[in-house]
Structures are given as structure tokens and as C-alpha cells.
Amino acid sequence: MSVAIGLELLLHERRADVAGQRLGLVASPASVDANLSSSIGRLHGQPGIELVSLFGPEHGLRGEAQAGEAVGSYTDARTGLPVLSLYGSTRKPTPEMLDGLDTIIFDLQDGGLRFYTYVSTLAHVMEAAADTGARVLVLDRPVYLGGIVVEGGLVEEGYQSFVGLYPLPIRYGMTAGEIARLLNEAHGIGCELAVMPMRGWRREMYFDETGLPFVPPSPNLPTLAAITVYPGTCLIEGTNLSEGRGTTTPFEYVGAPYVDGHALAEAMNRLELPGVRFREVFFVPSFGKYRGETCSGVHLHVTRRDALEPLHTAVYLITTVRRLWPDRFGWRAPWAEGGHYPIDLLSGSSRLRSCIDAVDDVTDLLVAWKEESRSFAEIRSRYLIY
Numbered sequence: 001m002s003v004a005i006g007l008e009l010l011l012h013e014r015r016a017d018v019a020g021q022r023l024g025l026v027a028s029p030a031s032v033d034a035n036l037s038s039s040i041g042r043l044h045g046q047p048g049i050e051l052v053s054l055f056g057p058e059h060g061l062r063g064e065a066q067a068g069e070a071v072g073s074y075t076d077a078r079t080g081l082p083v084l085s086l087y088g089s090t091r092k093p094t095p096e097m098l099d100g101l102d103t104i105i106f107d108l109q110d111g112g113l114r115f116y117t118y119v120s121t122l123a124h125v126m127e128a129a130a131d132t133g134a135r136v137l138v139l140d141r142p143v144y145l146g147g148i149v150v151e152g153g154l155v156e157e158g159y160q161s162f163v164g165l166y167p168l169p170i171r172y173g174m175t176a177g178e179i180a181r182l183l184n185e186a187h188g189i190g191c192e193l194a195v196m197p198m199r200g201w202r203r204e205m206y207f208d209e210t211g212l213p214f215v216p217p218s219p220n221l222p223t224l225a226a227i228t229v230y231p232g233t234c235l236i237e238g239t240n241l242s243e244g245r246g247t248t249t250p251f252e253y254v255g256a257p258y259v260d261g262h263a264l265a266e267a268m269n270r271l272e273l274p275g276v277r278f279r280e281v282f283f284v285p286s287f288g289k290y291r292g293e294t295c296s297g298v299h300l301h302v303t304r305r306d307a308l309e310p311l312h313t314a315v316y317l318i319t320t321v322r323r324l325w326p327d328r329f330g331w332r333a334p335w336a337e338g339g340h341y342p343i344d345l346l347s348g349s350s351r352l353r354s355c356i357d358a359v360d361d362v363t364d365l366l367v368a369w370k371e372e373s374r375s376f377a378e379i380r381s382r383y384l385i386y
Contacts, residue, residue: 002211232314238343246285255297275308
């Protein structure tokens, strides 16, 4: 039997919670029910439900935009409703966007990961609602990788960005409803917040154990296998290695034209990292880094996802490439806005980059991150619903 998502509880038992209200909806292509019907279709035109506007996050309401690509506002051809972009000229809803709305419904399939930007969109929606007095209603959904494991250090002061607005670890292992509760109280957003919970979900469940259909949450996370390694290999975006964008296995492939994939696979397998093996691979990205160039590298094969430590795996992968090709490996250049290296924003501070540049043992940093994760886990326990 499938997990019952918050959308079902709202429609079948709690319609009175939105009766007589003008509603906005934040959604994406993965905002579907157990029968693959979109939450837009389920809510639009329903008796007693007045849906008046739609909001699109990164990748857009219909999921057509690549990572980082600005999304415009337009009128939805199917419903006739205005679609207001939260990944274009503004990432926080303006007062004009919320004008006349009583409740903003948030129904994004979040990844439970800080640098997957939907948690930042949620935070900005809540901040804007606090300013205008609108209510935020989160329709809860499962976390792809379960809700037990917490990984990574916290975002340090001065390194806040859209991949880390608040001091969260990389993998916070909370549903959208749970993280909304934490942000609202622990970080003082203070909006009027309600969560429509799920039924039948357990924290140890991976998404393929929920009975719900998998819909890619974004163009470069096409499978649960990609999402399983993404908490670590997203860090590859901050280097001059390809993270496999432009291939059919993004985030599972890592390489570059200067890499010897055979040597890298052998070096990584000698580390005997838990839950993963490495295979030499060649690929030619169709877009992104090294477009049209032959790259050599490794394919991450997850052998035991319950044992895998994706963040630690990626850190050891980067340090191994740095050791084997010290004159060729490098970091993506700092962004003009803020002047920070992308790797610093993704990891939450300059500690990882500084450690690798100094050719220091990363063990102490990983231990420190584990301690920060444990401290966060104690805080998050106050806000868990399941």
C-alpha cells in the first residue's frame, strides 16, 4: 500500500482548512499523487478550493529549465492561472505576488538536502508570508533517502547563499513539513504555518519503498540512483571535474579529460569505502563542463545504500584526484556575486577547500562535520513529525 501524502489528507479529510480562502500553489513536475496526477490538476477547479496562482521554483513549474537557468513568469495554458517565477528576477515572493492570497500551499517534492534549492524556496516563501500575514500550508511528502541520516557541517556565517540560506547540514533528513517547523521556530521566521502530514511513512523508508511513483525532481536527477550519491557528488560542481552533466548518468559519473579513469578507480577501490565500488568509465558530455570532449573517470556503483556515506565518498574522491593530478585539478572560479568559491557555498565554508589545498588529511574535518551533524540532529528532534 502506498504512503498517503499530505495532498490526499487535504482533499479527502481537511478541505475545511482551506475553505473560503484564496490559494497560491508552489509546485513542480514531481508534485504528483500515487496515480501520477499533478497537484495542480487535483486542486484546480475543485469544489470549495479557490486556486488563483501558481509559483515555479528552480527548473520551473513544468521542469523544463536546466540548473541555474532563470525562469520567467507567464500564464499557464492548461489552467489559465498566472505562473509566478521564484527563480528569476526574484527568489523571494514579492508583496505583489502574494497580494490577495490567504494561504500559500507548498507541495514540492524536496530532497532533504540543503543545496537542493527547494528548501531555500520554502524558506523564502515563509519569510514573505511572515511579512504579509499569509499562511503557509506544507503538504508533506517523503524524503528520497529516508529521514534518519544527517550528514555534513553547518553553513558558517558569511557563506549564506541560495544553496545554504540557514545553518543546516548538507543532508538534514527531514520532510518539507519538518524542516519548515524548524526554520519557522528555531530560526525565527515566525510565519503562520500549518503542515498536512502523511500517513504510513516511516523514517527508514527510501522513496522506492513508499509505493509512490518516482518522478525526476529536476533534469539532472533522473533516477533514485543519482539522488543516492548526490549528497556527495554535488560537491564535484565546485571543481574542474565533470559531475556527469550532459550524460545519461549525472552525478554517478565523475571525470575530466586529464583523468586516467583506470588509475582513479583503482585508487578509490583501495580505500574500501563502505557501500560503493568504482569502475573506469569514458563519457562525452553533451552540455556543461567539457562539452563534446572525451572524459575519463569513474562510475560510482552503490553496493549497499544503507552503508554508503556519500559525502565522505565525494570528499575522498576529490582529494584522490588532487593527489594524482595536482597540476591539473582545480576549483571553479569564485562567482562575481559575493566572491565566494562555489565549493565553499556548497560545503558551507572554506574549510574543505583549504584542507585539500594544504594537502592535509581530511579525516579531522570529516570528524568535525560528524560532530556538527550530531548537534543538529539533537535540535531537529524537537521538530520531527514522524
